[in-house]
Amino acid sequence: MVQPISGQAIYVVLMREIKRYWRAKARIISSIAQSFFFLLFFGMGVGSMFSGGSFGPGGYLGYIAPGIIGMGLLFGSVFSGVSVIFDRQFGFMKEMLVAPVSRTSIIIGKILGGALTASIQGVILLGVSTLIGAFSFVPLPLFVIGVLLSIGVMILITAGFVGLGVAIGSSLNDFHAFQLLVTFVIWPLFMLSGVFFPFTGAPSWLQIAMLCDPMFYGVEAMRVCLGSPVSLDLITIFSGIPVIGPVLVMVPWLVPILVLVLFTSIMVAIGTFLFSRAQV
Amino acid sequence: MAIIEVEELTKIFNGDIRAVDGISFKVEEGELLGFLGPNGAGKTTTLNMLSTLLKPTSGSAIVNGHDILENPDAVRRSIGFVFQDPTLDTELTGRENLDFHGRIYGLKRKVRVERIKEMLEIVQLEDRADDLVKTYSGGMKRRLEIARGLLHYPKVLFLDEPTLGLDPQTRRAIWEHIQRLNEDEKVTIILTTHYTEEADYLCNRIQIIDFGKLVAVGTPNDLKSRLEGDIVSLVFKDPAHLMKIHPLFKGKDWVSSAIPVAGDGGNAGGMSRMMEIMRRIARGRGGMGGMGGLAGMGAGGGHGGGGIRIPKRYKEMIAKAMSSKGGLSAMMKAGAKQLNLLVDDGGHRIPEIVKIVDGAGVELESVELHKPTLDDVFLATTGRSIRDERGSFTETIRRRRITRSARGMRVRG
Ligand SMILES: Nc1ncnc2c1ncn2[C@@H]1O[C@H](COP(=O)(O)OP(=O)(O)OP(=O)(O)O)[C@@H](O)[C@H]1O
Numbered sequence A: 001m002v003q004p005i006s007g008q009a010i011y012v013v014l015m016r017e018i019k020r021y022w023r024a025k026a027r028i029i030s031s032i033a034q035s036f037f038f039l040l041f042f043g044m045g046v047g048s049m050f051s052g053g054s055f056g057p058g059g060y061l062g063y064i065a066p067g068i069i070g071m072g073l074l075f076g077s078v079f080s081g082v083s084v085i086f087d088r089q090f091g092f093m094k095e096m097l098v099a100p101v102s103r104t105s106i107i108i109g110k111i112l113g114g115a116l117t118a119s120i121q122g123v124i125l126l127g128v129s130t131l132i133g134a135f136s137f138v139p140l141p142l143f144v145i146g147v148l149l150s151i152g153v154m155i156l157i158t159a160g161f162v163g164l165g166v167a168i169g170s171s172l173n174d175f176h177a178f179q180l181l182v183t184f185v186i187w188p189l190f191m192l193s194g195v196f197f198p199f200t201g202a203p204s205w206l207q208i209a210m211l212c213d214p215m216f217y218g219v220e221a222m223r224v225c226l227g228s229p230v231s232l233d234l235i236t237i238f239s240g241i242p243v244i245g246p247v248l249v250m251v252p253w254l255v256p257i258l259v260l261v262l263f264t265s266i267m268v269a270i271g272t273f274l275f276s277r278a279q280v
Numbered sequence B: 001m002a003i004i005e006v007e008e009l010t011k012i013f014n015g016d017i018r019a020v021d022g023i024s025f026k027v028e029e030g031e032l033l034g035f036l037g038p039n040g041a042g043k044t045t046t047l048n049m050l051s052t053l054l055k056p057t058s059g060s061a062i063v064n065g066h067d068i069l070e071n072p073d074a075v076r077r078s079i080g081f082v083f084q085d086p087t088l089d090t091e092l093t094g095r096e097n098l099d100f101h102g103r104i105y106g107l108k109r110k111v112r113v114e115r116i117k118e119m120l121e122i123v124q125l126e127d128r129a130d131d132l133v134k135t136y137s138g139g140m141k142r143r144l145e146i147a148r149g150l151l152h153y154p155k156v157l158f159l160d161e162p163t164l165g166l167d168p169q170t171r172r173a174i175w176e177h178i179q180r181l182n183e184d185e186k187v188t189i190i191l192t193t194h195y196t197e198e199a200d201y202l203c204n205r206i207q208i209i210d211f212g213k214l215v216a217v218g219t220p221n222d223l224k225s226r227l228e229g230d231i232v233s234l235v236f237k238d239p240a241h242l243m244k245i246h247p248l249f250k251g252k253d254w255v256s257s258a259i260p261v262a263g264d265g266g267n268a269g270g271m272s273r274m275m276e277i278m279r280r281i282a283r284g285r286g287g288m289g290g291m292g293g294l295a296g297m298g299a300g301g302g303h304g305g306g307g308i309r310i311p312k313r314y315k316e317m318i319a320k321a322m323s324s325k326g327g328l329s330a331m332m333k334a335g336a337k338q339l340n341l342l343v344d345d346g347g348h349r350i351p352e353i354v355k356i357v358d359g360a361g362v363e364l365e366s367v368e369l370h371k372p373t374l375d376d377v378f379l380a381t382t383g384r385s386i387r388d389e390r391g392s393f394t395e396t397i398r399r400r401r402i403t404r405s406a407r408g409m410r411v412r413g
């Protein structure tokens, strides 16, 4: 079946997401405050236990800051994806589903809107982290470039997780399952992403779990942009891949980026598929 | 040419709820077709299938030349829909909801702005247009919903109880707009409603649907004239009196039918409906054949005589009622005080009717005579008063709430 994409439809759905995001001030504020507390209390508190350079040039604060930003991206994007449940609950879904546009256009608008709002959130958190001094170790010109690159990475990460949210939201019928989703999907994704502890040195079963967590690559990618090196073990693992292995060793940041691109494409495809099958 | 062709359309929910049961019908281009039926008859489910929101269990339908299963995108490009349930984004303003609709339906900016202004005027929401919808009253939300649905001029428009709970003035304004869309813009319209005066006023043709099947089709006048004679309504002081009198009229050859009607606050509507079902079971077949003077009211296309499927919950209720001694009269005591008789030449029969009632030693509260209305047709075909809008409990509450807030708005505004 042909599903023509309508730019206008993508635009209106996207604008709706942005308006709704902007009007939910309490959500914005609490998400920023949550990240802020993590950085300030956890980052500085736990950070004071480590004096050496085991967490790279930025110390513990510089180490967890990209991950805390990643947390904002993760929660924001998955939530905006599963908001299809609420759209269905409150009926607006019907308005979109009988509209003379393909469901693909609607879902692309939804995913772009979710990715954009979650990334705006990420940029705000980036600003907060900078103010706290998490990135004071990075030279200014590099930092400016890093910020620009990390915005690109944010969009990539969030698009994938909005896709995941849409896929889950389209398959769940009631929003009581929401709490289960937070506990069994979002928190593990977050905890395994290597925000608080490095990949190197973790028990091997944990390493395997981390390797399966797309958010782990997201945090790695954010770290690369913001001045921390990619985990060496990660490169070693992926260097074994024939043909592209050696390239990966030479350009270490390619690993997380390629994994993210793959993850995001698959999630967007699955989300779109499950969404377009949905009935009211 | 038929713009909608429905062939044996069926929807079964959860394996056993036969919401729509093999209905077939055609709608000509430019028609304004009314769908009447008791709660749960399958009206909304039918519209949902025609608008590609639901996949039929079996059967097919063509809308504006496109198959709903093979080409749903093209079907959606041909239609508009005002839903029965709320479908607004309450986090947006009224105007933003309309703008979303206008844009996603591809209205050019100039047309969009004009239509939004026009519709806001019709539903009298100009001064609240820029407030968030969550601050609206129920009636205001309903009006906004209608305004949105009428913003673009599709080939086919589905209106699912559009004026539910609105005050008469707003309803009138919306009727006029609907009529204008139909006549000037050549929009074919299917409208469901529980207001017979709405169906009477607006519709060229009416289909009465019950238990997912068409039970009667025709123009409003057509349907009314099929009830030959006059309706004589007898109101008793006590439902028990009705019980006593009811059988006395059954044998009379000048009485085509005698149907108990729900009294104020009574639930006899549901009861009489159950009795109707029992009557059908007792006859061992369904359809309209057993309805006395109504024989032949079955829908065209050979659907009149098909066996009806009784929903499980009714079966259980019926079984219970029949097993308990005096179950039937207990049911009657539930509230029906009014008996509607379809009588040839009612005016001349009234003295005789009163005499029969007197002879049985029962006191009448009132007697009323009128020409058959659509309400009577509805009652006769579904065994249920159309005013007895007793759906689920929440449904009733919701309707009340909408009505109340709509009224409240009128007083303030
Ligand atoms: N999603 C669903 N799942 C299960 N059953 C459903 C669903 N939607 C409708 N039904 C059932 O299908 C039947 C027909 O419902 P429908 O909404 O089409 O009735 P309706 O004629 O529109 O009634 P009303 O006048 O109350 O709006 C009802 O018995 C209802 O309970």
Ligand SMILES: [Mg+2]
Residues within 6 Å of the ligand: B043, B044, B045, B084, B160
């Ligand atoms: Mg309905």
